[in-house]
Ligand SMILES: Cc1ncc(C[n+]2csc(CCOP(=O)(O)OP(=O)(O)O)c2C)c(N)n1
């Protein structure tokens with residue numbers, strides 16, 4: 001079996017594969033060149049592709065996203081890095097008002113094939129301004145696609161699909177997963193946007209997860225297997241397009257749904273998912289739907305506090321036990 | 327009106343009488359489209375809002391005349407003149423304002439978002455300052471693709487106080503991008519005199535120095551001066567010498583938007599600027615170049631006919647198709663966000 005690679009290495013691998021394939025792919029962001037990125041996710045790109053395709057920028061989140069947009073409208077496929085997803089607030093104008101709207105409001109005259117990639121989420125003790133899971137911010141905006149991979153191979157495959165997409169895609173790379181390892185992606189690996197993956201089959205409860213919560217979900221499922229509760233784990237992989245069909249198909253087997261999200265319960269993506277299930281799959285359900293999400297507080301610093309806020313495998317397992325007994 | 331002018335020597339072709347006459351006619355068309363937009367708004371045929379550029383025609387027309395057809399223009403919600411100067415027809419502009427199927431954006435844009443990508447008019451943006459980084463990005467793309475194209479961002483004096491202006495100038499400067507930042511300083515941001523909220527006298531040009539960029543102040547009502555200044559900056563940009571900031575001093579003849587009567591502007595100021603009308607200035611220049619009054623009148627009549635026909639055509643065009651609400655979110659033309 002081939003050596004495992006880290007999620008961190010998969011970032012650069014995914015980008016490099018596309019840069020080799022398509023000369024219109026260019027990268028920009030703070031410290032992404034010689035420094036290789038603050039998370040070392042762009043190591044090697046400058047060496048391989050040179051300064052004409054890997055551009056260090058000033059600390060100008062608006063200029064980064066705005067310039068990426070202008071370049072995407074005029075023939076390039078920019079991959080813009082926003083170092084921490086919290087900083088999307090500094091260029092929210094482009095994510096909320098410009099990039100998703102320009103094609104629509106011009107009646108389809110322009111396309112914006114760009115990728116914004118950003119390190120998302122908590123678990124590393126970076127405190128309230130460098131730890132949030134903000135995929136739900138982007139999920140509020142029609143016109144943006146969203147990928148949030150949980151494994152190195154998916155990261156490569158979704159990065160390929162995101163860069164090839166003629167639509168704008170925000171790729172959330174999870175900070176807590178950078179050091180995790182997995183099988184390398186096969187050559188030419190592309191994971192189509194909007195296809196969830198059933199990563200563990202089960203018959204009692206469907207557990208839907210995304211990015212870092214996939215690990216949490218699998219841990220909970222393994223624990224419950226020992227108690228004879230069979231949990232099906234679905235990794236959504238993308239929020240837009242949202243693969244509702246895979247969730248509904250799973251519910252035909254399990255009739256019970258738990259969703260585990262890292263973003264806060266308040267306004268979290270699970271709210272939209274479960275409302276669709278309630279609308280379209282109510283007849284499939286034998287129990288109430290449960291959402292396990294982060295507590296509605298800013299992310300605290302100390303480990304003992306952070307652990308109380310972000311969903312844990314224990315917490316998820318408790319919810320599933322209660323639901324299985326319903 | 328005495329706007330300080332320190333235009334760089336133009337390296338573009340000087341405008342002859344024939345070219346100038348064509349620009350004059352274009353300005354006449356724009357003036358009449360703006361009047362039509364105003365009247366149609368007042369009569370309820372244009373919904374929402376309008377931000378008219380009557381009085382500012384020379385900036386758009388003079389600058390466009392110095393550009394190549396494949397150059398990129400980004401403008402603001404006050405952008406009818408830029409769309410028209412960059413190849414949009416009066417009919418498709420007015421039709422868009424009137425929510426018609428034949429509008430530039432088929433009813434999805436409206437007055438604030440006129441766009442004609444096929445002729446290099448890459449959009450009108452209604453969040454102040456947001457399009458400056460985009461223009462820098464388009465210029466970056468041109469630089470990387472080696473096409474020799476330039477990008478131009480037109481913006482108001484008010485935009486010089488928002489962060490995106492500063493981020494864009496700095497990025498453009500360090501990457502020596504082929505981009506022009508052209509400020510239409512009409513002395514007001516909405517209802518507030520710009521000099522009461524800005525730390526420097528020339529809101530755009532005085533900031534250029536902070537980014538190591540040339541900043542020129544030019545009489546924005548003089549189409550020839552605008553053309554020559556822009557032509558100089560364009561050849562600089564095409565030669566790889568980087569961005570230029572141009573501040574064109576001008577004045578709007580209508581209020582800020584909709585039916586704003588602009589009572590906050592002193593009467594003597596209004597009077598002075600109305601006497602410094604870009605159309606009158608151009609006409610006087612043409613006369614001094616020996617163009618006969620009859621020829622000038624003919625141009626005006628033509629302009630008037632074009633716009634009258636456009637108004638009729640727009641009025642008679644079908645309403646925007648309601649099904650358009652669900653197209654063009656994604657590149658595949660659709661709006662599917664889930665399975
Ligand atoms: C970010 C933002 N803030 C406020 C507004 C509301 N607004 C619309 S136009 C305008 C004035 C802009 O003045 P200026 O840049 O001088 O342009 P002008 O309207 O004079 O052409 C304001 C404040 C906006 N559209 N965007």
Ligand SMILES: [Mg+2]
Pocket residue numbers: 482483484510511512513514515516
């Ligand atoms: Mg103004």
